[in-house]
Amino acid sequence: MNGSATLQTLLPRGEPGCHFVAYGDCCIGPPEPGRGHEKHLAAVHQVIHRLDPRPQFACFLGDLIWGLTRDHGPNHDGQSLRQEWVEKLANEMKPLADLDVPVFRIPGNHDTMTPVSETVWREVFHEIPQNGPEGQEGLTWFDRRDDLLIIGISVYAMNMGSPFTMMGGRVDHGWVDQVLTEHSDARFKLVLGHSPVHPVNGYNAPKWGMLPEFGEPFWEVLVRHNVTAYLCSHVIAFDVQVHDGVPQITTGGAGTNSGPGGCMPAPTEYHHCVQLAIDDLGLRGQVIDTEGTVREQFNWPPLRDGVMEWSFKSEPLDPRPSRVLLAGHSGKEAFPRIHVSLDGYQPRLNVALFDPADIYPNSWHGPEVDIRHPFELTVAIDPAMGPGGVLARVGNEPFSSLETDVPHGYKANGWPETWTTSTEMLVENTSVQDVLR
Numbered sequence: 001m002n003g004s005a006t007l008q009t010l011l012p013r014g015e016p017g018c019h020f021v022a023y024g025d026c027c028i029g030p031p032e033p034g035r036g037h038e039k040h041l042a043a044v045h046q047v048i049h050r051l052d053p054r055p056q057f058a059c060f061l062g063d064l065i066w067g068l069t070r071d072h073g074p075n076h077d078g079q080s081l082r083q084e085w086v087e088k089l090a091n092e093m094k095p096l097a098d099l100d101v102p103v104f105r106i107p108g109n110h111d112t113m114t115p116v117s118e119t120v121w122r123e124v125f126h127e128i129p130q131n132g133p134e135g136q137e138g139l140t141w142f143d144r145r146d147d148l149l150i151i152g153i154s155v156y157a158m159n160m161g162s163p164f165t166m167m168g169g170r171v172d173h174g175w176v177d178q179v180l181t182e183h184s185d186a187r188f189k190l191v192l193g194h195s196p197v198h199p200v201n202g203y204n205a206p207k208w209g210m211l212p213e214f215g216e217p218f219w220e221v222l223v224r225h226n227v228t229a230y231l232c233s234h235v236i237a238f239d240v241q242v243h244d245g246v247p248q249i250t251t252g253g254a255g256t257n258s259g260p261g262g263c264m265p266a267p268t269e270y271h272h273c274v275q276l277a278i279d280d281l282g283l284r285g286q287v288i289d290t291e292g293t294v295r296e297q298f299n300w301p302p303l304r305d306g307v308m309e310w311s312f313k314s315e316p317l318d319p320r321p322s323r324v325l326l327a328g329h330s331g332k333e334a335f336p337r338i339h340v341s342l343d344g345y346q347p348r349l350n351v352a353l354f355d356p357a358d359i360y361p362n363s364w365h366g367p368e369v370d371i372r373h374p375f376e377l378t379v380a381i382d383p384a385m386g387p388g389g390v391l392a393r394v395g396n397e398p399f400s401s402l403e404t405d406v407p408h409g410y411k412a413n414g415w416p417e418t419w420t421t422s423t424e425m426l427v428e429n430t431s432v433q434d435v436l437r
Helices: 037-050 078-090 094-098 115-124 173-182 212-224 383-389
Strands: 017-023 058-060 103-105 141-145 148-153 188-193 229-232 238-243 246-251 272-279 282-289 294-300 308-314 322-329 338-343 348-353 362-368 375-381 390-394 418-421 426-429
Touching (some): 017 246, 037 272, 078 094, 103 148, 173 212, 294 383, 308 322, 348 375, 348 390, 383 390
Parallel strands (some): 017 058, 058 103, 148 188, 229 246
Antiparallel strands (some): 272 282, 282 294, 308 375, 308 426, 322 338, 338 348, 348 362
């Protein structure tokens, strides 16, 4: 694609609404030569400047600089760290300022790793609202603009007892609850935090996400207030998944070279930015790589076209180690392309997906289902959402993405040709009613 050609911005499908760009994790200025962080970031910025119309605002989700560490110089003191910020904002980050739009930023673990670096952050970004919880002023904040509420969280704040990344992200969920309650009339609500709450691509160690004792009550707050989306980075990947109806969007592709092949993992993942649009119909996004190619697109709630959804309704069942609910086959392939089952004597939903280009199927794991009582289970597959596009709900609960450690979703070229279904229960395809008949 021509590097100067304009890129069509996703726009709201009506009023009110907004459109913006989100990106994070460039860690410019690494001590080891040859990582290419600055080159990747420059390519991302070129893509953002090609968007037409330009974004109404930008969200930068942390880890802008390599930052203050004891083992990687030169920033062992506040003065050298201040100088690093001055140089990087005036040079590598100048294209962001040149957009001439509001920028909502939060610190990452490379930006604020010690009390010294928190102090310097506050000095450098003194324009950030000073309305966060006590001890986090200028680090954690909220900003209300007409129909839009944005909450930015420092998930490695020193006063939350998190002196380094390995201890996992933390959040004052009570403060978030209070802000969302006070602004319950906001039509659109975005929450920004550096680390994911839910694991991405199997990166489930504490250093790659938020500790459950903080993340679980925090997510309950987001669900209760019907937050539009939680935006994060930290993992060098793009990922969208949904939990209890709330999307988590991870975009750690602004330039950092980390993990297998430079991303987590490459070549599945790539450097990128995410352009989003919000309106009363929902959230849409396009993921654009450094060549200006739209690599992925997603919608929440998902569009009906291209999504398969099944409903399973049953009276009480006897325990059994495994029962197949649905299997979809194509030709003489070794495995079903789609295999839905309840496994275990306290059965848990499992979905296996197979692409004939792979050797074995990949699996997703869902909620436990109480088969001692009548139940209704719905399973949906949205290939556009990648690994987060394998979703389920029990009864009328909101949809949630199933757990997996693979970086892709349903990727076979076409849906299965033939289907077999359980004879113990009513099985309906609620997206295309005739496909199972």
